[in-house]
Amino acid sequence: MTVTAGIDVGTGAIKAVLFEVESGETRWIARRTERVRQRDPFKLAEQAYDGVLEEAGLKRGDVAYVATTGDGEALSFHTGHFYSMTTHGRGAIYLDPEARAALDVGALHGRAIRLDARGKVLAYKMTSQCASGSGQFLENIARYLGIAHDEIGALSKQADNPEKVSGICAVLAETDVINMVSRGISTPNILKGIHSSMADRLAKLIKTIGSIDGRVLMTGGLALDEGLVAAMQEAMAKEKVTYAVRCHPDSIYAGAIGAALWGAFRHEKLAQLDELAKAS
């Protein structure tokens, strides 16, 4: 039995998971999320890692491969690092074997990733503007509006007449929101406007990665935002994109899951290469 860890150091949250792998069977044995909230992400990552070890009753020495993703390459205790496209793709296939694309919407970026059944990245496209598809922006707006992060989705779904918000730049969008507040626009209509603006951009992003032979799974922190997921369905219909867009209760862990599973794959491959080297 091999134990591998996946640590996804994101801008908004650190996600850590542990997997047991034996004879090709995988078992997810521990998970932890730490929201960054202006704290040192690397200390938090270490905390999250120690947290999952404690939950599983293991020590660091029991872990065969510590795989990082996101901004985790600078963590001193990692064995290998994988890029976000690679890990979110693998994580998406783990969470939904029918998925053939991942839409990773995190605090800083939006990424559309086309996949094959093995989780291999066939094409990807990411947003390039500073605040585009940005969870950080949404979090800022929620703070200005005085609502909790967890309330955003439910409130957005109550909208009856959503406002249009700039989809190009967070600075312009923030100005839009200030104007809306002063005009007395309701919080649900403001939030839905932001969700729709983000969803429009993300739907266009999905169109650029080519034909997808299956479902799209939303991953990253914003996949848990039911308001954004609902806006995505609408935006896909508006863009005449027929792929089903789904999310999973564990979508936030997709990067960490992918890292841990690729870590297990590499651990086995390196052992095989060592055997080959010894034999030759």
Add this chain to the structure above:
Amino acid sequence: MTMTSTATADIVARCQSLFDDLNFAYAREWKAATPGRKVIGYLPFYVPRELIHAAGALPLGVLGGGDQLEVIHGDAYYQSYICRIPRSTVELGVTGRLDFVDGMLFPSICDVIRNLSGMWKIMFPKVKSRYFDVPQNYRDEVGGTFYINELGELRQMLAEISGREVGDDAIRASIALYNENRRLVREVYAFRAKQPWKAPSAEVYLVMRAGMILAVEEHNRLLRDYLAAAAAEDRPRRDNSRVVITGAFCEQPPLSLIKSIELAGCYIVDDDFMLVNRWEHSDVPVEGDPIQNLALAYLHNSGDTSAKYEPDQKKKGLYLVEAVKRSGAEGVIFAAPSFCDPALLERPMLQEVLAAHGIPYIAFKYAENSGQMQPIREQAGTFADSIKLWSEQ
């Protein structure tokens, strides 16, 4: 003696301070230490430093201004579609940072550097400057004869600058010292290829870069110390892909780019950053006619790069395949300066050779003052992932 991490850190810190110093204090102090000492600057990719040393002068590698020099005057001398190294070299010159240099050598690498040699003569008439040509025919009786003549003219120029004859025995002694230098450089490269986690590429780069300014005797000591210190270091081994960097033989990438590639999951196990340090593959004979020995070493026992003419099309690019095999690399990163004619014009042909041998590669461009590393990290990182997860090995 047991080396500690402090030993490595101290060596690297010294190299870093030499690298950061755009006023070349070490070379200035070296020159001032003994009356009559001279300093000869040279640009990439190769000059016979043995002759400079034999003339009692300090060879000083001038590799542009890096990412810490603001180019103000230099931009006025070149069109916008020319690379950055000549601009920052002009900037170094017109701001007086090279005012202690007695001679400048501009090797045959591209038209831009050739033109810079002429500009230098006009801009700094008191500095003896020379366009240093190298053979493009590798037959002894053709290219050899030409190059022996070229070396003879350089010998004469150096004698005029130093005010003393550059004798055969002095050249032989210098060849012996540089043979030792190249042996140690090869040893560092071999050590890194074997245990890349013990010799991070940014460290190796700085150690090699120190060879552009330090006296060869001092650089030899530094290389020995680094090898001992790095071997004694206990550093964690990462599951990184092993790559060869090629195309960076003239204008140098910023140090942060080298660090970014490694941080993105690639161990650099071979590179062409400063080819002059290991141009000859093995020792240049010390016995016999030293000029002839240097010439024959260039013709038959020297490195390959896009800037060196390869007359046999069947052999083109095979040096890269060899570098991959020798270093146990899994892929190649073409990293070339923007507007670098030698690197960029050759690149498609080299990529074709790698593809024919099933060696994966990626390519990007940089400038010595590139600041945005995120795209490089993304490219290098996804390349490392594709090797680790999808290669047939």
